[in-house]
Amino acid sequence: LTDPLLASLAAIVGDAGVLVDERDTAPYARDWRGRLPGRARAVVRPASTRHVSEVVRACGRANVPIVPQGGNTGLAGGSTPDASGREVVLSLARMNRIRTVDPVDNTMTAEAGVILAHAQEAAAAHDRLFPLSLAAEGSATLGGNLATNAGGEQVLRYGSARALTLGIEVVLADGRVLDALSPLRKDNTGYDLRDLFVGSEGTLGVITAATLQLFPRPREQVTAWIGLDSAAGAVRLLSELRAALGERVSAFELISREALAQVLRHVEGTRDPLARPWPWAVLAEFGDTSAPADLRGAVERALADAIELGIVRDVALASSEAQAAALWHLRDHIPEAQTREGASIKHDISVPVSRIPELIDRAGEELLRRFPGVRLCTFGHVGDGNLHYNLSVPAGGDAGAFLAQEDTIHAVVYAHVQALGGSISAEHGIGRLKQADFLRFKDPVAVDVMRAVKRALDPQGLFNPGRVLPRD
Amino acid sequence: LTDPLLASLAAIVGDAGVLVDERDTAPYARDWRGRLPGRARAVVRPASTRHVSEVVRACGRANVPIVPQGGNTGLAGGSTPDASGREVVLSLARMNRIRTVDPVDNTMTAEAGVILAHAQEAAAAHDRLFPLSLAAEGSATLGGNLATNAGGEQVLRYGSARALTLGIEVVLADGRVLDALSPLRKDNTGYDLRDLFVGSEGTLGVITAATLQLFPRPREQVTAWIGLDSAAGAVRLLSELRAALGERVSAFELISREALAQVLRHVEGTRDPLARPWPWAVLAEFGDTSAPADLRGAVERALADAIELGIVRDVALASSEAQAAALWHLRDHIPEAQTREGASIKHDISVPVSRIPELIDRAGEELLRRFPGVRLCTFGHVGDGNLHYNLSVPAGGDAGAFLAQEDTIHAVVYAHVQALGGSISAEHGIGRLKQADFLRFKDPVAVDVMRAVKRALDPQGLFNPGRVLPRD
Numbered sequence: 001l002t003d004p005l006l007a008s009l010a011a012i013v014g015d016a017g018v019l020v021d022e023r024d025t026a027p028y029a030r031d032w033r034g035r036l037p038g039r040a041r042a043v044v045r046p047a048s049t050r051h052v053s054e055v056v057r058a059c060g061r062a063n064v065p066i067v068p069q070g071g072n073t074g075l076a077g078g079s080t081p082d083a084s085g086r087e088v089v090l091s092l093a094r095m096n097r098i099r100t101v102d103p104v105d106n107t108m109t110a111e112a113g114v115i116l117a118h119a120q121e122a123a124a125a126h127d128r129l130f131p132l133s134l135a136a137e138g139s140a141t142l143g144g145n146l147a148t149n150a151g152g153e154q155v156l157r158y159g160s161a162r163a164l165t166l167g168i169e170v171v172l173a174d175g176r177v178l179d180a181l182s183p184l185r186k187d188n189t190g191y192d193l194r195d196l197f198v199g200s201e202g203t204l205g206v207i208t209a210a211t212l213q214l215f216p217r218p219r220e221q222v223t224a225w226i227g228l229d230s231a232a233g234a235v236r237l238l239s240e241l242r243a244a245l246g247e248r249v250s251a252f253e254l255i256s257r258e259a260l261a262q263v264l265r266h267v268e269g270t271r272d273p274l275a276r277p278w279p280w281a282v283l284a285e286f287g288d289t290s291a292p293a294d295l296r297g298a299v300e301r302a303l304a305d306a307i308e309l310g311i312v313r314d315v316a317l318a319s320s321e322a323q324a325a326a327l328w329h330l331r332d333h334i335p336e337a338q339t340r341e342g343a344s345i346k347h348d349i350s351v352p353v354s355r356i357p358e359l360i361d362r363a364g365e366e367l368l369r370r371f372p373g374v375r376l377c378t379f380g381h382v383g384d385g386n387l388h389y390n391l392s393v394p395a396g397g398d399a400g401a402f403l404a405q406e407d408t409i410h411a412v413v414y415a416h417v418q419a420l421g422g423s424i425s426a427e428h429g430i431g432r433l434k435q436a437d438f439l440r441f442k443d444p445v446a447v448d449v450m451r452a453v454k455r456a457l458d459p460q461g462l463f464n465p466g467r468v469l470p471r472d
Numbered sequence: 473l474t475d476p477l478l479a480s481l482a483a484i485v486g487d488a489g490v491l492v493d494e495r496d497t498a499p500y501a502r503d504w505r506g507r508l509p510g511r512a513r514a515v516v517r518p519a520s521t522r523h524v525s526e527v528v529r530a531c532g533r534a535n536v537p538i539v540p541q542g543g544n545t546g547l548a549g550g551s552t553p554d555a556s557g558r559e560v561v562l563s564l565a566r567m568n569r570i571r572t573v574d575p576v577d578n579t580m581t582a583e584a585g586v587i588l589a590h591a592q593e594a595a596a597a598h599d600r601l602f603p604l605s606l607a608a609e610g611s612a613t614l615g616g617n618l619a620t621n622a623g624g625e626q627v628l629r630y631g632s633a634r635a636l637t638l639g640i641e642v643v644l645a646d647g648r649v650l651d652a653l654s655p656l657r658k659d660n661t662g663y664d665l666r667d668l669f670v671g672s673e674g675t676l677g678v679i680t681a682a683t684l685q686l687f688p689r690p691r692e693q694v695t696a697w698i699g700l701d702s703a704a705g706a707v708r709l710l711s712e713l714r715a716a717l718g719e720r721v722s723a724f725e726l727i728s729r730e731a732l733a734q735v736l737r738h739v740e741g742t743r744d745p746l747a748r749p750w751p752w753a754v755l756a757e758f759g760d761t762s763a764p765a766d767l768r769g770a771v772e773r774a775l776a777d778a779i780e781l782g783i784v785r786d787v788a789l790a791s792s793e794a795q796a797a798a799l800w801h802l803r804d805h806i807p808e809a810q811t812r813e814g815a816s817i818k819h820d821i822s823v824p825v826s827r828i829p830e831l832i833d834r835a836g837e838e839l840l841r842r843f844p845g846v847r848l849c850t851f852g853h854v855g856d857g858n859l860h861y862n863l864s865v866p867a868g869g870d871a872g873a874f875l876a877q878e879d880t881i882h883a884v885v886y887a888h889v890q891a892l893g894g895s896i897s898a899e900h901g902i903g904r905l906k907q908a909d910f911l912r913f914k915d916p917v918a919v920d921v922m923r924a925v926k927r928a929l930d931p932q933g934l935f936n937p938g939r940v941l942p943r944d
Contacts (some may be wrong), residue, residue: 102826183893186857243688248762290716314814385657421654453928
C-alpha cells in the first residue's frame, strides 16, 4: 500500500481489513438499485469500536470522506461512494457480535454489523420478539436499520427502528466514542442525542452498536388476506378492526390488484388466496401476547361484521404457519415481481392514514390522464399512512420513454402528497437519490436547522458528505 | 414603560400582556419547590406563535435572556428566572387553544399553553385517550410537558411525552418558526428535529404547539392494590403479569410502607386498602381496548397464580370507578403527605427494571447506616425502572441538620445508581437544580455534543441560559 492513508488504515485494521482492488471494492460501490454507480478509494472493515474510532481519526487527518455502510440494501443511495474515487467506504460488516441478550429487562445490545435476521433469531432464542421486520432482513444490518430509521411491516404496532432503540454507541467526527448504550426506559438527562443520530443516514456519526428493545412473543397469531372494493374501504376496515381488536392489529398491508397480478405472473408457485379477483386486498396480521383468549374467534367476528357492513368482500384466514407464510410471500415478492414486469418508477410516501384514499384517487386520476396506460402498482403499510406508490411501464410500452418522464411523474405524485400534508420519504430516507426533492418540498427552516446541526457535529464534512444535506 | 425593550414587547403583545410589577411577576419567578428564588425583569404573555416570534426577535436584539414557562410545575428549576432580574419570563399560558382533534387519524393539535387535563378532556370528548397523566396535570401545560419530556403514570404502556408527540411547532432563537406540526406516523426526510426540541427544557427553542397521538379508550379497566414482602417480589410480579396479560398492564407503581403510612397519617379520609400492613405495595392498572374479553377474570387468575407462587400476599381489586380513584388517590398524595411529614430529600432516578431491588437494598443499607433514623419514602414507576427515591427527616429529628446533608445523601444515592447503569434524572430533567450532578455523572462526550448543538441552534445563548448546560 503506497497510499499513506491506506497504509495507516491497514495498520489499524490489518491488511485483510482494507480492500483496494476494484474487483473487491465494486460490490461496496454499487447501490442496491444500481442507480448511482460509484467507485471507492478503498473499503475499510474495522472489527471493533476502537478500530472505527482510529479509522475516523486517520481519515479526518487526511481529510478523506467516509461513507459508512451496513448491508448496503438502502434504496436512496446513502451508503455507497460517489464516482470520484476519493471516498473511503467504512463497512461495519465485521462488527457482527450480539453482545448481550437480557430477557429479564427485555433488551439486546448488538453491534452495527449484525444482520437483522440474526438479531431476530437471537431474540427468539430467548423467547422474545425483536419486531423490526422488512424485505431485506436477510442482508440489512442493524447499523443501517438505525442509520435510516428503517420501518417495515410491524411499524403499526411496534414503531420504526427509532422506537425500538434504547441506546446507541456512536463514533463522532473527531474520533471520540459517545457511549450511550443504555437499557434505561426513562432518562431525562439532557438532549436526546440518540434520536438525532438514528435516522441521520451516517452523516453525523458512525453508529457502532445499539441497545434495542425486545418484546414478549405473540402467543397467538392470525393472518388474513382480505378482498375489498376500494382503498377507502381498507382505511375504514382498519378503523373498525382497531375498535374491535385494539393493538392486536399488528400489520395492515394494502395491495392493489396490479401489484398482486404482477406477483402471480412472475413468482412461481403463487396463487390468489381468494376465489375471485378484487380490486384491492389487505394482508392483515393480528397478535396477542397474553394467555389464549380466542384471538381467532375475535378476528373472525370482527371480519364478519365488516362483511356485514359491506366493507369487506371476501376473506382467507391462514390456518397454519405455512399458510400465513404463503400470504406474506405474496406481499414480500411485489418488488421483485415489479422488477421482472419491466421499468418502474417508485415513491415511498406517507400521508395521514385518513387521506390515503384521496391520495390514491387524485394522483391516480392525474397520472392515468397524463401518462395513458401507466400501471399503478400500489401497495404498502397503509396502517402507517405509508404507501409504496409505484408505477410500471405501460404494457408493451418503451422503457426508455417511460423512464425519461421520471422527474415529471415524481413531481405529480409529490405535489399531491404535499397538498395532503404528507412526506416524500416515509421510510427509505433521502440519501442522494431524493435530495433534490427533499430540498424542494421540505420546510427551508427545517433544512437550515439540520445544516446547523451537521456543521456543529461534523464541521469538516467527513461523514457521508452531500448525502441528505448538500455540501456546504 | 420606560424600558425600551419592555415597550417593544408591549407593542407586540399589548400592554396587558407584559407584567412588570413585582406583585404580578412574583408567581412566575418562584419555582414549584421554592428552592431557587428568582426575579423577572418582566413576564411577557404572547397570544400567538407570531407574538412569540416577535418577542424572541426583540429580546435577541436587546440581548436579554428568555425563560420559557408553561404551568411552572417543573421540579428542577428550569422554568423560572434567576435572581439577576435580567431575564424575561415568556409565559405560554395564553396560547391555550386546542386547534384540532382528529378522531379518524387519532391526533390532536394543541398550543403549548393548553393545560394537560384539558387536553385529556378534549380527547375524551371524542372518545379517545390522551394517555399522558401525572400529578400536576391540573396546572402543567403541554408545552412544559414536551419541553421536559414528562413521564408519569402511563409510561409503561404508552411512553413518555416524546413517544406521544408526532409533530411540533417551535420558535427558533432567530425568531423563525419551525413548522413541523405533522400528523404523520412515518417521515424519514432528514434529521429528527422534533425529538431534539422535546426534552431540551426550553434551551434550544420555544415549543408553541404540538401534534399529539391519541389512542382508543380502554373498554375495560381493572385497578388492583397488591401487598408484597419485597421490592424484588414486585419486579417478579411485573414479569409474571406481563407474561400473562401482555401490554394490558398499563401502570405498575411501587409504594413502600413508609410512603403509604405518611399518606394515611396526613391525608384525610384515606385508609389502607388491605387488612394487614405489608412492607411493599404495588398499585397496578390493567386496560383492554378491545371488545369485552373478561379482563377482570384474567387479572384475577394472574394474581391468584402470583399468590400461589408466594410473590403476592394480599390483593384488593377495585370494583367501581370510585374505588379505583380512591386507590390512585393514595398514590397521588404521597408527595403532599411527605411535605407535611417534614423535611425531605428527593431523587428521581432510574435503573434497569431488574436492578430495582438491588438499588433499594444497596442504597438503603448505606443510608440507614450512615444516617441513622432516616426514613426511606420510596415509591415510583417501577415498571419503567423509575423510582422517586425520597428520604424523610428522622422522626423528631432536626430539619436543618438533615437538609445540611443533602449533597452527601445525593452523592450516596447517585453512586449506587451509576454503579447499576442508571440515570440521576429519569423524568424531571436537569434545569438548574440538578446541573452539578448532571455534569458529574453524565458522559463528558455526551455533554460536549449537547454543547455543540446548543451553540449551533442558540449561538447567542438567548433561551434559558445556564439551564441544563452551563453557560459557555
